[in-house]
Amino acid sequence: MVKYKYKGQGYSNTDINKYSKELLLNLLFSMIRIRMIEETIESKYHEDQMKSPIHLVIGQEATSVGACAALKVTDHIYSSHRTHGNYLAKGGDLKAMMSELFCRANGCCGSRGGSMHLIDKSVGMMSTSAIVSGIVPIANGAAMASKMKNEGRVIGVFFGDAAMEEGAFWESLNFAILKKLPIIYLCENNFYSVCTPLDKRQPASVELFDKAAGFGIEAKQIDATNLLLVYETVLEAAEKARNGGGPTFIENVAYRLRGHGGAGDDSKSGYRGLDEVDSWQNICPIHTLQNEMKNHNLIDENTINDFQNRTQLEIDEAFHHAVSSPNPSEDSLMQHVYAD
Amino acid sequence: MPWAEAFLNTQTNNSENLADSNERHLSYTDALHEALDLALELDKKAFILGQGVNDPIGMFGVTTDLYKKFSEERVFDTPLSEEGMTGMCAGAAMNGMRPVYLHNRPDFLLLTFNQLVNHASKMHYMDEGHTNVPMVIWSAIGRGWGSGAQHSQAVQGLLLSVPGLKIIMPSTPYDAKGLMLSAIADNNPVVIFEHRWLMKQNGYVPEGIYKIPIGEGIYRTRGEDLTIVGSSHAIALAQIALDSLAEEGVTADVIDLRTIKPLDEKIIIESVKKTGRILVVDTGWAMGGVCAEVGCLVAEKAFEYLKAPVRRVGLPDSPTPAGFTLEQYYYPTSEKIADAIKLTISNDK
Numbered sequence: 001m002v003k004y005k006y007k008g009q010g011y012s013n014t015d016i017n018k019y020s021k022e023l024l025l026n027l028l029f030s031m032i033r034i035r036m037i038e039e040t041i042e043s044k045y046h047e048d049q050m051k052s053p054i055h056l057v058i059g060q061e062a063t064s065v066g067a068c069a070a071l072k073v074t075d076h077i078y079s080s081h082r083t084h085g086n087y088l089a090k091g092g093d094l095k096a097m098m099s100e101l102f103c104r105a106n107g108c109c110g111s112r113g114g115s116m117h118l119i120d121k122s123v124g125m126m127s128t129s130a131i132v133s134g135i136v137p138i139a140n141g142a143a144m145a146s147k148m149k150n151e152g153r154v155i156g157v158f159f160g161d162a163a164m165e166e167g168a169f170w171e172s173l174n175f176a177i178l179k180k181l182p183i184i185y186l187c188e189n190n191f192y193s194v195c196t197p198l199d200k201r202q203p204a205s206v207e208l209f210d211k212a213a214g215f216g217i218e219a220k221q222i223d224a225t226n227l228l229l230v231y232e233t234v235l236e237a238a239e240k241a242r243n244g245g246g247p248t249f250i251e252n253v254a255y256r257l258r259g260h261g262g263a264g265d266d267s268k269s270g271y272r273g274l275d276e277v278d279s280w281q282n283i284c285p286i287h288t289l290q291n292e293m294k295n296h297n298l299i300d301e302n303t304i305n306d307f308q309n310r311t312q313l314e315i316d317e318a319f320h321h322a323v324s325s326p327n328p329s330e331d332s333l334m335q336h337v338y339a340d
Numbered sequence: 341m342p343w344a345e346a347f348l349n350t351q352t353n354n355s356e357n358l359a360d361s362n363e364r365h366l367s368y369t370d371a372l373h374e375a376l377d378l379a380l381e382l383d384k385k386a387f388i389l390g391q392g393v394n395d396p397i398g399m400f401g402v403t404t405d406l407y408k409k410f411s412e413e414r415v416f417d418t419p420l421s422e423e424g425m426t427g428m429c430a431g432a433a434m435n436g437m438r439p440v441y442l443h444n445r446p447d448f449l450l451l452t453f454n455q456l457v458n459h460a461s462k463m464h465y466m467d468e469g470h471t472n473v474p475m476v477i478w479s480a481i482g483r484g485w486g487s488g489a490q491h492s493q494a495v496q497g498l499l500l501s502v503p504g505l506k507i508i509m510p511s512t513p514y515d516a517k518g519l520m521l522s523a524i525a526d527n528n529p530v531v532i533f534e535h536r537w538l539m540k541q542n543g544y545v546p547e548g549i550y551k552i553p554i555g556e557g558i559y560r561t562r563g564e565d566l567t568i569v570g571s572s573h574a575i576a577l578a579q580i581a582l583d584s585l586a587e588e589g590v591t592a593d594v595i596d597l598r599t600i601k602p603l604d605e606k607i608i609i610e611s612v613k614k615t616g617r618i619l620v621v622d623t624g625w626a627m628g629g630v631c632a633e634v635g636c637l638v639a640e641k642a643f644e645y646l647k648a649p650v651r652r653v654g655l656p657d658s659p660t661p662a663g664f665t666l667e668q669y670y671y672p673t674s675e676k677i678a679d680a681i682k683l684t685i686s687n688d689k
Contacts, residue, residue, distance in 0.1 A: 078431075109466060109467050109468045109470075110468035112465055112466050112467070112468050113466045113467060113468075117466050117467065119467045119470065119471075121467075121470055121471070126434070126471075127431075127434065127463060127467065127471065129458075129459060131454060131458050131459070134427070134454060134455070134458060134459055136427070137423065137424045137425070137426070137427020137428050137430070137431065137455060138427045138428075138430050138431035138434065138455075138459060139431060140424070140427065140428045140431055141427060141428040141429060141430055141431020141432035141433070141434065141435065141437075141439075142431045142432070142434065142435050143431075144428055144431070144432045144437070145431070145432045145435035145436060145437045146435070148387070148413065148414075148432075148437060149435075149436070149437075167423065167424075168421075168423045168424045168427060168454065168455075171419070171421030171423060171424025171425070172421075172424045172427070172428070174419055174421065174424075175418075175419060175421060175424060175425070175428060178419070335469070336464055336465045336468055336469035337464075337465055337503050337504055338464070338504065338506075338528050339464050339469065339472040339473075339474075339527035339528050340527065
């Protein structure tokens with residue numbers, strides 16, 4: 001049964017000629033790279049060497065890539081537990097990520113964070129939380145700091161649809177509107193919280209973005225399988241925030257093609273229809289952009305193959321780096337409990 | 341970082357012996373007000389928030405009119421969103437600010453545990469020390485007639501086992517100011533529990549900035565018969581109890597912990613090795629709290645020196661009753677502490 005149907009328009013209303021070929025290639029390649037990295041992780045996960053609970057972004061890459069591309073390098077992002085796409089799209093170091101997944105001392109968090117806490121402050125991937133909606137108030141604080149220090153920095157915060165069932169989300173939204181904070185709320189609505197569908201958790205009669213709008217924030221719902229829609233919408237929101245216009249809420253609708261956590265799809269357990277998953281496979285954000293670019297002679301198979309070959313080498317090297325890196329030592333256990 | 345310099349330029353003094361000079365007395369709340377005033381003056385990254393900080397009462401007088409001097413950008417009233425605001429403070433702190441978030445009642449801190457316990461106290465560890473969270477959470481234990489089960493709780497014991505937090509419980513105006521300044525200057529999340537019954541107290545408070553080290557206790561009196569360990573208002577009660585036994589010749593080491601986390605194990609063990617007896621007093625529940633932890637510490641690390649069982653005087657394992665009469669049975673009094681002292685020194689093993 002297909003409970004959640006695709007309601008977007010594909011690229012039919014998008015003028016791809018507006019964008020430079022270079023930008024489009026970067027955006028597409030960024031998504032392909034994330035997909036390849038996650039598929040490699042997935043293929044090796046059963047070996048039980050990456051002892052870290054993963055939450056794959058497969059199917060939802062356009063939100064990560066489109067949003068991060070629209071933000072400036074100096075802007076900061078904060079993320080929920082589904083970190084891989086956001087970390088990589090913002091420019092996080094792949095080797096440090098793989099070392100973190102393999103629990104090595106040179107992981108991006110020294111093996112203290114794991115997959116749900118991929119952080120690379122050098123590129124503005126500032127922090128994450130494994131508690132649903134836990135990162136939203138913290139991102140508010142980052143926006144508050146940006147405003148108080150007059151930095152002109154915009155904050156993007158990623159969270160799932162279930163975050164809007166937590167009180168702290170609404171507390172944060174209220175405060176951001178009150179103080180006109182330079183923040184963009186990037187809701188990743190994939191319809192499921194673990195295995196529980198949205199209609200078991202929130203009344204189907206009100207859309208998520210409408211609820212946010214009721215609080216007094218500018219709120220939009222977009223087809224987040226269309227990367228350029230995400231890019232445009234975030235670009236506009238960032239411009240507004242930077243000019244003192246306050247926060248924006250964006251409901252990015254895209255389907256989670258894998259299970260909530262771990263490798264593979266777990267739909268056979270019956271919580272969602274296999275036909276529903278199939279229906280969204282056809283509108284995978286990578287394939288739709290790729291096809292659109294092919295139709296406009298912006299890319300061909302050879303270029304894609306070349307990129308994939310180079311990327312596979314990069315991934316292999318990162319995995320090799322991780323597995324050949326040292327484990328943390330016992331005497332480091334108590335380090336960083338307190339700051340000096 | 342203006343704090344290191346400010347402290348360096350001050351003659352650090354870790355005791356109140358200067359009180360002999362009798363030069364300058366302030367009330368407890370004025371001492372706290374002065375600390376906040378100095379912090380806002382010194383550090384442009386510091387800001388004050390809380391529900392009621394800018395109202396006419398100004399958080400017991402601790403924040404009165406600060407917004408007039410420093411603007412409502414830096415001293416502001418908040419929505420009643422304790423969890424959201426605590427996370428906001430953590431996020432601001434992670435980005436170089438130094439928020440001080442004040443609460444009238446610690447009971448409302450229970451709404452903030454997700455941000456305090458799951459986030460603020462763990463961020464530094466989880467990203468391998470790349471991020472500091474220099475924030476201060478201040479609240480006043482609201483004991484008073486009728487406050488009851490949800491307006492009077494001393495919840496320090498609940499937070500004692502949270503790694504990454506520091507917890508301060510001052511007992512004098514001097515400490516209230518010095519520890520507040522130390523807390524704001526600290527690069528970690530710090531929780532301060534004040535006690536409402538200390539707020540009318542006057543005491544010696546030097547001008548300007550001074551530092552009291554976090555994690556170090558202090559001897560309030562020295563004696564031979566037993567060691568009494570506590571903090572905040574419990575220390576005042578213990579002193580009264582001890583004074584009432586002076587004619588009987590009872591003397592004690594009274595250790596004011598000042599900060600209950602990190603716990604100053606050294607001073608406790610040092611004293612117990614000398615006296616061989618210990619009584620722990622606390623404003624919170626005896627079970628699983630400061631009393632339990634200090635008692636266990638002594639049993640673990642100074643057992644061979646003990647001449648009598650460890651004793652504790654804290655709250656009984658029940659919620660706070662609202663009614664006046666029941667309150668009298670509920671709270672530790674100096675009389676109850678005096679009885680516990682007598683029991684401790686008479687009941688050698």
